[in-house]
Amino acid sequence: MNLFTAIEQRRAVKHYDPEGSVSEAAFNQIMNAVLLSPTSYNIQHWRFIRVTDPEIREQIQAAAWGQAQVTEAAELIILCADTQAWRRDPQRYWANTPAETQAVMLPMLEAFYAGKDQLQRDEAMRSCGIAAQTLMLSAKALGYDTCPMIGFDNEQLAEIIHLPEGHLIGMMITLGPAARAANPRAGQLPLDELLRENRF
Template sequence: MNVSEAIQSRRSTRYLDPTHKLTDDELRKLLSASMLAPSSFNMQNRHVVAVVDQEVKDKLKAAAWNQDHVGTASAVLVFAGRLKAHRATDRFLRDAAKEAREMFEAMIPDFYEGKLELQREEACRTVGLAAMGVMLTARELGYDSCPMIGFDPVQVSEILGLDEDHPPLMMMPIGKATAEPHPRLGLLNMEEVVSLDHFENRAFTGEIEN
């Protein structure tokens, strides 16, 4: 499966085989995809908890308004941010060349320190990119997924032992689909969501190429 095929065939899938298990290699491949995602200054300001234990999945399901796919998934990935990641340059720049490390260390505090909204935004950006990589890799492996925000973050933090610096930003059941996804709810046309050179210039028109 090439990248375009993975993008086009990815759908939020809510019917999953509860008996299906991922192999360790498959889970490792999905998690690697999350780790290879880009992040500002290479901060890697995210942490993924991969849940395969049925008891924990059931608790997460209860914290997610009983959405079925959380309980039937082969694995539920919970993507947390790492809000104060910028302080740990010794961690995420440990392999950088001396000049690059010094340059980044001089820039990072001004950029992020004390800016709570930016720290959270940055974590959302990083988690979003990581999540997309995982969903496309799932397609390559023959699996389906569903990105989710329909959960209580306080309960999820309690269940997984996440601290304040690691808020859960996205939950993602992954598994073997047992049914076709619903028809798409409908995609906006290109001129509604894309501009050329200036916001007002809607030069690209028509439906997306599918």
């Protein structure tokens, strides 16, 4: 599917065919595309949980206030991020660059992130958002539908998936063949209301 067609047709689908599936090849193609998403300093601090256990799905559905797509969709992916990835073996993020580049980037990375908890969180959430859009557009390009979800009890979900210390949950995404199309777009603001040049 053409990129702009995928953008136009991508919708937050709430109703999935419970008998539908996503082939393993398609799933891997989507996730490998996600891994090409940009991150600050190339730290790739996203962590993805693919929930395949039906019992865990039911627990997550309860934490998501009973939303049907959690158990009906072929796939459920939880987008998380390691806020401390900047300090965990950072040399690997530039392993394929010259030593001179690494000598510059490693101190820059530490100076940028060290002691800045809010920045660490902000960057993690930004990266989850970018990865999510890559996932949803890649899925749509292959003919699948998705729904980004923030409607859940964060603490309950963290407990269910055993979220490690220093990590956060960005969102969940359901993925699979839709049972029915999304409702028409509720109302798009015009570009001239949203786009300014140089200043507000």
